[in-house]
Amino acid sequence: MEKAVIDRFEDQDLAVLLVGQSEKEYNVSRNILPNEVKEGSHLLIVLEDGVISSATLDEEATLEASNRIQSKMDKLREMKKMKRRSK
Template sequence: MKKAILDRIVDKKIGVLLVGPTEEEYHLSLQELPTNVKEGMVFRVEIIENKVVVKERVENEEKEIKSRINNKMDKLRNNPKSNYKKL
């Protein structure tokens, strides 16, 4: 099984998954994804005949990713030399 991240939802109809370390892009209809999906969710998937099959959600990896992103954002906000617009 591979890890996939729901990168975005297009027109409220299509979910774009980035699969594996190369982040290969796959498009799935929202009906093929679990209900109430949101961008940034992480899943374990299988590729069968060049088609993605979602097996399970991996919530602990989502928390790790969010924490890593928040830490990077805090560093940008607190760096006086950063061009990042402070909120």
């Protein structure tokens, strides 16, 4: 199994995944993905002959990424508040 993240959805039925550390792009049909996924969801995928044959949601990795992003956003907001106060 390899790790992937959903970069974006195109049209109604196509998802663009970034796979592995090199973030190689793969286009896959949405119908092979779990229903609950969205942009930014992390997945565990099976690649067979360069084709993604299955995908499961990696809930732990998705939550960790979400928390990391939220923490960065909170820090940026705090820095912005501090700049306003110092003017």
